[in-house]
Every structure is written in structure tokens, then in C-alpha cells.
Amino acid sequence: MRERRSRFWLLCAIMLSVVPSAQAHLMNTGFGPFYDGLTHLFVTPEDLLPVIALALLAGLRGPRFGRSVLFVLPVAWLVGSTAGIWIAPQLTLPGLEIILTIGLGALLAADRPLPFAFVVSLAILLGLFHGILNGAELAKGPSSGQMVAVGVMVGLFVLVSLLAGQAASVRLPWMRVAVRVAGSWIVAIGLLMLGWSMRVPA
Amino acid sequence: MRHFKTDTTGNSVGFANTVRYTLVSLLLLLYPLTAFAHKRGGEAIGFASGFEHPISGLDHILAMVAVGLWGAQLGAPAIWVLPVVFPMVMALGGMMGLMGIKLPGIELCIALSAVALGFAVCTEARPKLWVAGMIVGFFAIAHGHAHGTELPMGANGVLYSIGFVIATGLLHATGIGIGLIHRWSAGRITLRLAGAVVAMGGVFFLWKVFSGDAA
Numbered sequence: 161m162r163e164r165r166s167r168f169w170l171l172c173a174i175m176l177s178v179v180p181s182a183q184a185h186l187m188n189t190g191f192g193p194f195y196d197g198l199t200h201l202f203v204t205p206e207d208l209l210p211v212i213a214l215a216l217l218a219g220l221r222g223p224r225f226g227r228s229v230l231f232v233l234p235v236a237w238l239v240g241s242t243a244g245i246w247i248a249p250q251l252t253l254p255g256l257e258i259i260l261t262i263g264l265g266a267l268l269a270a271d272r273p274l275p276f277a278f279v280v281s282l283a284i285l286l287g288l289f290h291g292i293l294n295g296a297e298l299a300k301g302p303s304s305g306q307m308v309a310v311g312v313m314v315g316l317f318v319l320v321s322l323l324a325g326q327a328a329s330v331r332l333p334w335m336r337v338a339v340r341v342a343g344s345w346i347v348a349i350g351l352l353m354l355g356w357s358m359r360v361p362a
Numbered sequence: 363m364r365h366f367k368t369d370t371t372g373n374s375v376g377f378a379n380t381v382r383y384t385l386v387s388l389l390l391l392l393y394p395l396t397a398f399a400h401k402r403g404g405e406a407i408g409f410a411s412g413f414e415h416p417i418s419g420l421d422h423i424l425a426m427v428a429v430g431l432w433g434a435q436l437g438a439p440a441i442w443v444l445p446v447v448f449p450m451v452m453a454l455g456g457m458m459g460l461m462g463i464k465l466p467g468i469e470l471c472i473a474l475s476a477v478a479l480g481f482a483v484c485t486e487a488r489p490k491l492w493v494a495g496m497i498v499g500f501f502a503i504a505h506g507h508a509h510g511t512e513l514p515m516g517a518n519g520v521l522y523s524i525g526f527v528i529a530t531g532l533l534h535a536t537g538i539g540i541g542l543i544h545r546w547s548a549g550r551i552t553l554r555l556a557g558a559v560v561a562m563g564g565v566f567f568l569w570k571v572f573s574g575d576a577a
Contacts, residue, residue: 239516269450341446345531348530349451349523351457352453352456352522353454353519353523354457355456355459356460356519356520356523361461
């Protein structure tokens with residue numbers, strides 16, 4: 161168990177050290193940095209898709225999983241954003257965020273029992289990784305990066321609470337199937353995104 | 363001078379409509395278009411063009427609806443396994459197409475998919491679940507690859523992909539929705555007839571492939 165945990169943190173450290181150049185542009189609502197952050201998630205599918213997958217996955221696994229992800233993911237995202245603002249990494253590793261999306265979608269579609277620590281670790285990984293990407297983009301912008309990051313965190317909290325809550329309350333078998341189908345769609349979207357990222361010009 | 367029709371109370375119906383259309387037109391002019399700054403010449407610019415792509419070809423529509431119909435005929439768990447398998451494997455095929463990996467006989471496979479799936483619906487074929495999954499997956503690769511190679515260069519692959527997958531899923535859902543008539547005896551006959559129509563469509567596309575008319 162300890163060896164597995166060490167391997168996980170080692171993987172995290174490697175991934176964080178080779179963060180790709182930021183692609184997600186943060187939107188400008190005109191209402192200030194907090195609201196820019198609040199709406200960011202809802203207009204950035206690259207960030208939204210893995211969050212939907214993780215929230216539904218946590219919800220399907222039960223209220224305990226959902227509650228943990230609800231608090232862990234936004235905090236990890238905020239920590240990642242803060243780190244991203246300060247570090248502003250320039251190294252690239254294309255495809256990693258897409259692979260993360262595909263993995264989360266596949267776990268959702270499979271709907272298999274998962275260890276609690278694994279799901280929480282996924283939330284930390286996702287939050288840190290996407291947070292750093294956001295932070296790196298924020299560092300380039302003129303507005304208060306920290307306030308935008310706080311807005312993103314609040315948006316995440318709302319989104320995860322809604323989705324995980326809904327998924328946790330699923331009782332009818334066909335509704336569970338519908339959630340799993342959503343996972344398969346996320347995998348499909350992720351695979352196509354991967355194809356786009358490796359596209360050969362005609 | 364233009365005359366407008368009047369209703370029973372003597373009010374001008376045509377004038378009211380004109381005002382309404384003008385208001386709608388003005389509102390549309392106010393709609394911010396800054397997000398669509400890219401030229402719209404058939405490029406993959408976002409959700410709408412991605413959504414449009416799977417429903418723009420009858421061969422694709424027939425096969426995808428047939429997957430839903432067959433799933434509904436087979437019942438649980440195939441009713442949801444097949445529509446889950448198809449988009450994922452299709453996306454894999456699409457990824458291969460986007461990456462420039464060549465596959466032979468794609469158009470032939472697409473035409474055959476309508477024939478085979480239509481035949482399966484028509485005869486109410488009941489293979490084992492994994493066999494049905496393999497059949498659907500095999501044809502899904504061909505459909506996905508064709509889409510992947512046809513995709514024009516565009517600005518937003520993510521939104522395009524979302525639109526594409528949702529449209530595909532909705533086509534399957536349409537098939538499943540229609541397939542729910544399977545619970546009635548008349549519905550079962552209708553479904554088998556629908557399968558025959560899909561198979562005949564497949565034969566038509568097969569003929570087009572062999573005659574060199576395939577798009």
C-alpha cells in the first residue's frame with residue numbers, strides 16, 4: 161500500500177515537473193476577476209469534461225466519495241492555480257490532460273468499485289494539473305489571478321456538488337446506465353480530442 | 363401600397379407579424395458574434411459543425427439508428443452496451459483517421475454495416491453479447507475512420523468533438539426510442555420491416571461503392 165502511494169506521488173511529481181504550455185484562455189465577463197473565474201469552467205470544455213466525469217464518478221461511488229471530492233478538488237485546483245501563477249511553466253507535454261479525461265470517462269463508464277483513496281487521489285491529481293494550467297494562463301493576464309482562481313474554485317464547488325449529488329441519489333437502474341453512457345461519451349470525445357492533437361495536416 | 367390581412371376583430375395580422383419578424387431580426391443583430399470570428403466555409407469551427415457531421419450522411423444515419431434498433435430488440439444489457447460501444451470505438455476510428463492511419467475498404471465497410479445491421483434487425487438475430495459488440499465495434503471503426511479523414515481543418519477540435527459525439531449518441535437514442543415498439547407484436551413486425559429498409563439502403567450504398575459513385 162505504501163509502495164503504491166509512493167509510486168502515485170512520484171508520478172504526480174513527474175507530471176507536475178513537465179506541465180504543458182497553457183491552452184485554456186480565461187474569459188472576460190466584464191464583472192471582474194471573480195466572475196471571470198466563476199464562469200471559466202462553464203465555457204472551457206477542456207476543463208469541464210474531466211470535472212463532470214470525476215464528479216459523476218464520485219457520486220456513483222456513494223455520498224462519502226462525493227463529499228470528499230467536493231472539498232478536495234476545488235482546494236487542489238486552487239493550490240495548482242496558485243502554483244501555476246508563481247511558476248508559469250513553459251514546458252510542454254501535449255495530450256496528458258486528454259488522457260486524464262479519457263481515463264476518468266472510462267472509469268465512469270465501467271462503473272466498478274474503486275478504493276476511496278484512489279478517487280481522492282484522482283481529484284488531487286486533476287485539481288493540481290488543471291489548476292497549474294489555469295494558473296500559468298492567469299500569470300499572463302492583466303487581472304488579479306488569485307481572485308480568478310477563487311472564482312474557479314467556487315464554480316467547481318457548485319458544479320461538483322450538483323453533479324455528484326445527482327449521481328449519488330441515482331436509484332433507478334436506467335438512470336445509472338445513463339450516467340455510464342455519459343462516461344462513454346466523455347471517452348469518445350477524449351479520443352477525438354487526442355486525434356485532433358495528433359492530427360496530420362492534409 | 364401593401365395591404366395587410368385582418369382578423370375577426372379587424373386587427374391587422376400581417377402587420378403584427380411584420381413587427382414581430384423585425385423585432386426578432388433586430389434582436390438577432392444584437393447577438394454578439396465575437397465568438398465566431400472564424401470564417402465559416404465548412405470548417406470544423408465548433409459544436410454546430412461537429413453536431414451536423416454525423417447527421418449529414420444517410421449511410422451513417424442508417425447504421426447508427428440500426429444499432430439502436432438492434433439493441434432494443436436484444437433487450438438488456440445489449441440495449442445500452444451496443445450504443446456505449448459504438449461511440450467509443452467510432453471515436454477510436456476517428457482518431458486513427460485524424461492521425462492519418464490508412465485503412466482499406468472503408469466505404470465498402472460502411473455500406474456493409476447498413477446491410478449487416480439491417481439484416482440483424484430484420485431477422486431479429488440474437489448472437490451472444492460479445493459477438494454483437496464485436497460486430498458493432500468493427501463497423502464503428504469504419505464509420506469513425508471515414509469521419510476522421512473527412513474532417514476539415516478547424517479552430518476548435520474540442521467543441522467539434524462534443525457536437526459529433528452527442529449527435530451520434532442521439533442517433534442511437536432515436537433507434538432505441540423507435541425500438542421500444544418491440545414490446546408489441548405489431549411493433550416487432552414494424553421493426554423487422556425497418557431492418558429490411560436499412561438493409562436495402564445498405565445494398566444501394568454497396569452498389570454505389572462498386573459503381574464508383576461513393577462520396
